[in-house]
Amino acid sequence: MLRGLYTAYTGMLAQQQKMDTISNNLANANTTGYKKEAVMFESFQEVYMIKINDPEQAGNNRIGKGALGVRVGEVFTNYEQGSLQQTDNPLNMALDTTGMFVVGTQDAQGNTVQKYTRDGSFGLNANGQIISKDGYYLLGENGPITVGSANIRVTEDGNIFEGENFIDTIRTIDFENLQSLRKIGANLYETTDETTEKEYEGKTIQGFIEGSNVSSIEEMIHMISSMRTYETNQKIITTYDTTMDKAVNEIGRL
Secondary structure: OHHHHHHHHHHHHHHHHHHHHHHHHHHOOOOOOOOOEEEEEEEOOOEEEEOOOOHHHOOOOEEEEEOOOEEEEEEEEOOOOOOEEEOOOOOEEEEOOOOEEEEEEEOOOOOEEEEEEOOOEOEEOOOOEEEOOOOOEEEEOOEEOEOOOOOOEEOOOOEEEEOOEEEEEEOEEEEOOHHHOEEEEOOEEEOOOOOOEEEOOOOEEEOEEEOOOOOHHHHHHHHHHHHHHHHHHHHHHHHHHHHHHHHHHOHHHO
């Protein structure tokens, strides 16, 4: 009986984690370049149940196997392309396939720390450097890109021109295994030990931004399904509680 109680509890815990993921997706439905997340469940590894304090089972007290419920096995990111939205802002850029813009900031020692993003809604700081919403420099082949004004022209291969003057080439990069990237907040990613870089083979599109790939309707459907599963497990726990109450207070008097 208690094993079933625990199984229902793990189901509630897993659904709560799924709800947190869905809520985060919905909160970022309008975030430029955001990639939605999804949860994969897996059952706990089966373990032997042990019968203790039974002299007849001395030396062999394993009586069978039993699954201990469910848990979140993985939270993975869906890198499906979001829709491109035209802004006509020359500092807005989008990528038409998998890949990332390379942005950076300086650490305490003055070294450039690279991060990656799909959010191409760039602007200019007071020094004429192209930056992200959170102040990260857009990096080119020669470091942070500095221009005289927002009136720039960006070609499909990432070359930036101001008038007829070539400024720099935007650094864009792709990865062999996108799931090896780690989200660090502010719509940024960083690499891990499992990440392998490869050349970006897509286009850079000026005057567009990439929308989130979150479908609000789809996420709401997932949320309703998750809530119903949570409530079902809740009712199971209530039923177990009622049954144990009867076993202790009524059957125990017989």
